[in-house]
Amino acid sequence: MNAVGxxxxxxxxxxxxxxxxxxxxxxxxxxxxxxxxxxxxxxxRREPSLTEAVRTITEAGVDPGAVAYRVGRADSEEDADASVALAVERFGSLDILVNNAATNPYFGPLTGIGRSQADKTLGVNLWGPLRWIQAAWEQYLRDHGGAVLNISSTSGTAVDPGLGWYGTGKAGLIHLTRQLAMELAPGVRVNAISPGLIKTDMSRALWENGEEELAATMPLARLGTPRDIAEAAAFLCSGAAAWVTGQTLTVDGGYLVRPSS
Ligand SMILES: NC(=O)c1ccc[n+]([C@@H]2O[C@H](COP(=O)([O-])OP(=O)(O)OC[C@H]3O[C@@H](n4cnc5c(N)ncnc54)[C@H](OP(=O)(O)O)[C@@H]3O)[C@@H](O)[C@H]2O)c1
Structure with a gap:
């Protein structure tokens, strides 16, 4: 296969x-x-949603032998080590790590957040990605090379009311991406995506009562879909991005470039 594949x-x-x-x-x-x-x-974390995900993917025509799941928590060191080991054992390699899981247990001003919510947020959203990268590096990437993708957020760049601590963690993830791109080069590329508002369960409270009004504030006139982010992820994790590392690609329908009123 050539560099593009x-x-x-x-x-x-x-x-x-x-x-x-x-x-x-x-x-x-x-x-x-x-x-x-x-x-x-x-x-x-939950088996029912994992089995449902595998069903959805294989019903789309994918070889069932190419999709597997494991129950695990993003902030668990044991789950990081064991999940990487399972990928290598089951498929013979671990070429791409996507740190996508995140949590947001607190919505409100920074002056009101308590220690346990703050620790939980950074444990899953910032320490977690680093720990999974460590596991993948130790067990496979250091010797074989590959690509890492961290899912950040426009909240790591913009100032969003109520999302200050979540955004602080996501800003940290953008810096972690740059730092690790330097530390893991030349064998491993490390990039990030900052999604804007995507219609998922996590963001439901933001869009379920007013999607049309929100869409009207976006230059590209709609909310994002998981597929919008997946397309960018496929580029960054493929050979087409062989000379791209340390970057954060914003995929937000123009949210960050909308006119200020
Ligand atoms: N939606 C948006 O508008 C938006 C915007 C910017 C950035 N993002 C970022 O995009 C990523 C995905 O968000 P999403 O909107 O797709 O969320 P989502 O719809 O709530 O899905 C979250 C996924 O993560 C799993 N998960 C949650 N906590 C976990 C944990 N501690 N350990 C392991 N798995 C966990 C959930 O499954 P289980 O419940 O089975 O664990 C689920 O598969 C996150 O990093 C988020 O910060 C989202």
Whole structure:
């Protein structure tokens, strides 16, 4: 395969591990990666949503042997080590790690957040991605190379009311991406995506009572879908992005470039 790979199946023969891959953006990424030829290991906390995700992906025509799941938590060191080991054991490699799982237990001003909510948020959203990268590096990436993708947020760049601590963690993830791109080069590329508002369970409170009004504020006139993020993820994790590292690609329908009123 050349640097770009087969354009019809640019992830053929690669193995991807997607945290939080059972729903929303993670499911969109898992499904598209599988459609593009990758083996995919999906990790999240709840088995019912994992089995449903595997059913959805295989019903789309993907070889059932190319999709597996494991129950695990994004902030668990043991789950990071064991999930990476399972991917390598099951598929023979771990070429792509997508750190997608995140949590947001607190909505409100920074002056009101308590220690346990603050620790929980950063434990899952910032320490978690680093710990999974450490596991993947130790067990596979250091010797074989590959690609890491961290899912950040426009809240890591913009100032969004109520999302200050979540956004602080997501800003940290953008810096973590740059730092690790330097530390893990030349074998491993590390990039991030900052999604804008995507219609998923996590963001439901923001869009379910007023989607049309929100869409009208977006330059591209609609909310995002998991597929919008998955397409960008496929590019960053494929050979087409062989000379791209340390970058955060904003995929937000123009949210960050809308006119200020
Ligand atoms: N939706 C948006 O508008 C938006 C915007 C910007 C950035 N993002 C980012 O995009 C990513 C995905 O968000 P989403 O909207 O797709 O969320 P979602 O629809 O709520 O899905 C979250 C996924 O992560 C899993 N998960 C949650 N907590 C976990 C944990 N501690 N350990 C392991 N798995 C966990 C969930 O499955 P289980 O419940 O089975 O664990 C589920 O598969 C996150 O990093 C989020 O910050 C989202």
């Amino acid at each position: 087969d354009r019809a199946a640019p992830l053929a023969g690669r193995t991807a591990l997607v945290t939080g891959g059972s729903r929303g953006i993670g499911l969109g990424i898992s499904r598209l990666f599988a459609e593009l030829g990758a083996n995919v290991l999906i990790v999240s």
